[in-house]
Amino acid sequence: MHKEFLMGNAAIARGAIAAGLNLVSGYPGTPSTEVLETAAKSNNGSLYVEWSVNEKAALELGAGAAYCGARSMVTMKQVGLNVASDPLMSLAYIGVKGGMVILVADDPGPISSQTEQDTRHFASFSKLPCFDPSSVQEAYDMIQEAFEFSEKYGTPVLFRPTTRVCHGYASIEVKDEAEYKINKPEGFVKDSSKWVIFPRLSYNAHIRIEERNAELSKVFSDYGRNFIISAKDSSSRKAIATHGISYTYTMEALRDKAAPAVLKVSTPFPFPEQLAVEFLKDKDEVLCIEELDPIIERELIYICGKYQLPVKILGKLTHNVKTAGENTCASVAADIAQFMGWELPAAQPSDEPPALPVRPPVLCAGCPHRASFFAVKEAMKGKKSVFCGDIGCYTLGNAMPLDMVDTCLCMGAGVNITQGIGKIEPDTNCFAFVGDSTFFASAITGAVNAVYNQADMTLVVLDNSTTAMTGHQPHPGTGRTMMGQVVDKVSIQEVLKGVGVKTVETVDPLKLDEAIECVKRVSAEKGVKAIVFKSPCAVLIKGKSPAVIDSDKCTGCKRCIKTLGCPGIVMHDGKPAIENSLCTGCGLCSQVCPFDAIGGVENAD
């Protein structure tokens, strides 16, 4: 063993490798992304690592490997599990031979997600065991145990950290390479009575799964990571039940206090019922401190009913803990103080600070998406139009002054939302914007649907040749894999033509006049037509020298600022000025300046 300073996600990857991991697949998504990236970086050649096109593909790949006796891990964020839920639900019945951990990172807040869904629900829904770590060290240790449980019980298991565990760093104890388990997969053994799902098999499997989970509930009551910390004040009949990062906030809040008993639940499913019964005896009131949904709270209410225990269970359902958003050290300390009847230090009246500038996230300086949105906006000026967005950096196209994202729902949804709006409002010019990685992940079927069902819309693919939002992961259009291979790129244009889109034009959005003309020409056609705006992510290319504003020519009209909203242009003494540390010299502003006052960059034509 030795000490290392690791991010939670890195600790999970390193723990999985120490547990003999053979294959890891996933689809990027905050806060889960660094797990697979760390696995790829730590690969000594014995591991297969893949960014799959989406979570469903990743989970099926992991299942195939585990059928062979490999230890596999599949990584995704919480909404990714919605995409992978079809194979997940069936795989729960089939089971696995090698250990298989499905890592799903939840995002209380939400900080960078569409929903605050709680994967612990998916555990009980799919009947799969679930592990919920509280710290970086625990994540490292627990993922190894999760593989053991998975293999012992022949079932995939869910491993569900949340953002603050995923992205927290800590100096932790890790194994030396000599201590790693080595797993040599036996290979696929044919047995259609085991690997082919049929109603009869599912019926029998359902019986076995219920028996297994009843057993696991008992096993988990003795599992060391589910535990009760005794009260410092043994006469206290109040107690706290908690989990995950909230457990650590709880322990911080109880430091140096006459602390009540604490139940830590690390396996929300199957719930450690016997341990909970032991915890609840001699208690009058229990406060459940959870993030996302009141899972522990409902379990304890159920157990109180089942065992007829006269304990009042408080938490989200009773509004003793906030129902949405993430907990913090301060919110948990306040919830506990109120529950215990402790006085909180009164807030000292402080001098009111000056109004603080807000800093909403914006498209980067030089981002080609800004040019793409602006080109469509200019081309459609005065025409009735709707612009459906999708998931990625380009969702930020909704911000002023671009204001070019009218809808955003989930990965790939924009294509068929556009189709739906067009069916009800046929006089509207309908546009769907989708990024290259999202296109491969889940917009291709949408495009087929739109073509076959005679939609009238323009599909705009914003191709910056990377998965930018999550930190530049490769995808089928990049020609690179996570194993370091250079492979044939899958062409977005050929895919679109192949599914029946007759007009597919490709244009560089930073050549603004050409781009605007292209949008006018293509959008005027009937049926489904596509424009691929191709220009690399500004973060990945070496920028050109910054733009220069000719102060003699600049009239201070601010058109550059008011139309583009680029962080590379700021106001200085009443006139626009270039922020040299940010400007990439993309040349877009020089093309919108009506007075030809911005130069110093290569002319776009």
Added chain:
Amino acid sequence: MQTNILICGVGGQGIVLASKLIAATAMEHEIPVMSAETIGMAQKGGSVFSFLRLGEDLYCPMFPEKSADLIIGFEPAEAVRMLPFLKDGGQIVVNTHPIMPVTATLKGSDYTGLEMIDYLKKNVAKAAFIDGESACRDIGSPKVLNMIMLGEAVRRGVLPFTIDDIEATMIRTVKPQFAELNSKALRYNK
């Protein structure tokens, strides 16, 4: 004995590396360390922070309001935003050079940073201010702000190690061609 540090600023200012260097130096001294920082969408021009804790018996990397022994503010308004986290008697080290957000540019706001610095001077007894921009100019690189800030923070005596310790970690961490420039920035003292 625990030391709580909060580093705050705007995405792209090198906050993460500063935080990593403190953590790595703590590891060298066998001091347990935890940290948590902004990752994801907010990094794109948004407010970013790094919570850093050194010492025994830590449960989580975050700490509540009124707990920081030291706030290193890379931008004046961001220092004010995070000031509620400063413990009574805690210290701040602040870069006086403001960064104008795009929204302020669009709305023609007159944010100059000076109002923030006045506020900090009025409300914090132990405050050090550095003109980060002119310091970077003196050293000859816009990329060394984080080392300038870190150097000043170490000189405040809140961290359990010296400039030499941080410098040794830095030399091990950064690309060799940047070591000399960063050393200069760490030791910049005006």
